[in-house]
Amino acid sequence: MTARLTKLLKPLTIVAAVGLPAGFAVAETLTVAQQAVADEKAVFATVESISVVPARVRIGGTVVQLNVREGDRVARGQAIASVGDDKLVLQMKSLDAQIEALQAQANQAQIDFTRTEGLVERGTLPRVKLDEARTALNVAENGLRARMAERAVVNQQLSEGQVLAPSDGRVLKKLVTVGSVVLPGDPIVTVAQQDFKLRLRVPERHARFLKAGDRVRVDGAELGDGSSKSGIIDLVYPQIEEGRVIADARVEGLGEYFVGDRLRVWVSGGARPALVIPASYVKTRFGVDYVQLAQAGRTIDVPVQRGRELPLPSMADGVEILSGVRAGDQLVRP
Numbered sequence: 001m002t003a004r005l006t007k008l009l010k011p012l013t014i015v016a017a018v019g020l021p022a023g024f025a026v027a028e029t030l031t032v033a034q035q036a037v038a039d040e041k042a043v044f045a046t047v048e049s050i051s052v053v054p055a056r057v058r059i060g061g062t063v064v065q066l067n068v069r070e071g072d073r074v075a076r077g078q079a080i081a082s083v084g085d086d087k088l089v090l091q092m093k094s095l096d097a098q099i100e101a102l103q104a105q106a107n108q109a110q111i112d113f114t115r116t117e118g119l120v121e122r123g124t125l126p127r128v129k130l131d132e133a134r135t136a137l138n139v140a141e142n143g144l145r146a147r148m149a150e151r152a153v154v155n156q157q158l159s160e161g162q163v164l165a166p167s168d169g170r171v172l173k174k175l176v177t178v179g180s181v182v183l184p185g186d187p188i189v190t191v192a193q194q195d196f197k198l199r200l201r202v203p204e205r206h207a208r209f210l211k212a213g214d215r216v217r218v219d220g221a222e223l224g225d226g227s228s229k230s231g232i233i234d235l236v237y238p239q240i241e242e243g244r245v246i247a248d249a250r251v252e253g254l255g256e257y258f259v260g261d262r263l264r265v266w267v268s269g270g271a272r273p274a275l276v277i278p279a280s281y282v283k284t285r286f287g288v289d290y291v292q293l294a295q296a297g298r299t300i301d302v303p304v305q306r307g308r309e310l311p312l313p314s315m316a317d318g319v320e321i322l323s324g325v326r327a328g329d330q331l332v333r334p
Contacts, residue, residue, distance in 0.1 A: 028333040029294060030281060032325050034273040037310050040217070041269035045200040045249070047261040053167060054175075054187035058160040061085035063180045063188070070174055074165040074191060081163040081176075081188045088158050095151040102147055106140040113137045169193040172259060192259050198231065198251055200265060201244040209270045210236055216249045217266040233267075275325060276310050279317040283334045291321075294330040 065082035074080060116133040119125040169191045176188055198218075202210055214233045231251030239246070249265070282289050282304065290301045304324030312318045325331070 030277060030331045030333070032275055032277060032321075032327055032329045032331060034327050035276050035312065036271045037274045037276065037312070037320070038268040039270045039272040040266040041202075041206060042264050042266055043200055043202050045198040045263050045265045047196050047259060047263065048199045049169070049192035049259055050195045050197060051167075052172060052190055052192045055080055055163055055166055055189050055191055056185050056187050057081070057083050057163050057182050058184060059083060059085060059088075059157055060183045061088075061161060061181070063176050063178055063182060066174070066176070066178050066188075068171050068174070068189060070171055072171045073194075074169060074171060076165055076167050078165045079162045080165050080171075083161040083163065083182060085157075085161065088154055092151065092154050092158070095147055095154060099144065099147045099151060102140065102144040106137070106144050109133070109137040109140040163188045165191055167191060167193050170259075196259070198249040198263065198265060200233075200247045200249060200267065202247060202267060204240050204243050204245055206267070206269045207240070207245040209268055210245060210247060212236055214268050216251070218251055218263055219266075274307075274310065275321045275327065276312060276315060276318040277321055277325075277331060278315055279309070279319045281331050281333055282306060282319060282321075291325060292332040292334055293325065294332050299332050 061083040062085070063081060064084040066080070068074060068080045113130075113133040113136070116125060116130050120127055120130045172190045172192045174189050176182060176186075182188070198216070200216070210233070212233055212235060216231050216233060218229045218231070229251055231249045233247050233249045235248040237246040237248075277291070281291055283292075284290070289304050289306045291304050292299045293302045302324050305322040307320030307322045310318045310320050
């Protein structure tokens with residue numbers, strides 16, 4: 001009877017020593033410890049294209065056709081405008097007339113050479129006449145080829161009146177209208193490549209903490225889709241402008257339309273100690289956050305001030321605790 005009563009009272013004795021209900025006898029505990037976390041600073045960044053290039057005209061003349069407007073997407077080599085030059089058309093007509101005249105001369109020279117060749121073979125004319133006829137034929141043919149080459153040059157100039165898109169992207173600005181007079185090299189439109197980046201402007205006091213390969217974070221509210229996005233800094237410019245360090249970061253999903261959009265971005269401003277615990281150790285009642293603290297063989301609810309979420313490699317659901325606990329405290333998972 002005594003041995004049986006001892007077996008029944010043994011688990012109750014263990015529970016009473018710990019000071020926990022029976023359901024919490026094997027509850028998970030956590031020792032609060034300080035950890036070094038990145039001290040993030042909010043800076044402004046603008047969405048910019050990797051490069052903005054102008055589509056230039058190769059000949060002078062008048063813009064007779066414009067196929068794009070601001071915001072249109074273009075592909076590399078796409079014709080976006082046409083430039084016409086009346087002088088080139090007149091020059092083409094002049095060369096066509098000259099070519100017809102030279103073609104007639106070449107035909108006549110060929111007939112004269114054939115006739116002279118037959119007379120020389122019969123001994124009617126001396127051989128020197130044959131040489132003269134051959135020379136006249138060569139001169140006529142070479143003159144015809146020269147005019148045809150000039151016509152090809154003018155034709156190429158006419159074809160260069162087509163203004164082509166220099167790269168894939170989106171038209172940012174239209175600089176001319178139909179009827180505008182342009183010179184060789186004048187820009188028609190500016191095209192932004194469809195590869196956007198974030199250009200950060202960080203105060204110089206944080207420059208020593210900024211380096212290529214650092215991660216940046218963009219709030220979902222800034223992007224409009226509700227989900228935060230992260231990126232990586234790939235270039236830090238060595239020149240400080242107006243007290244700010246310029247850096248470029250690549251972030252996926254920046255959008256495909258607006259260039260120059262301003263976003264708030266969080267960057268690392270060094271490291272600081274913080275108390276980080278898993279979010280599952282925090283419970284909320286009536287709008288107040290509590291943790292269960294193991295103290296003197298029992299658990300008590302301690303109100304805490306929750307900070308922002310701090311995911312760590314060893315703690316995916318980490319949350320910073322600003323006050324209410326200290327390093328070394330033993331927490332019990334609710």
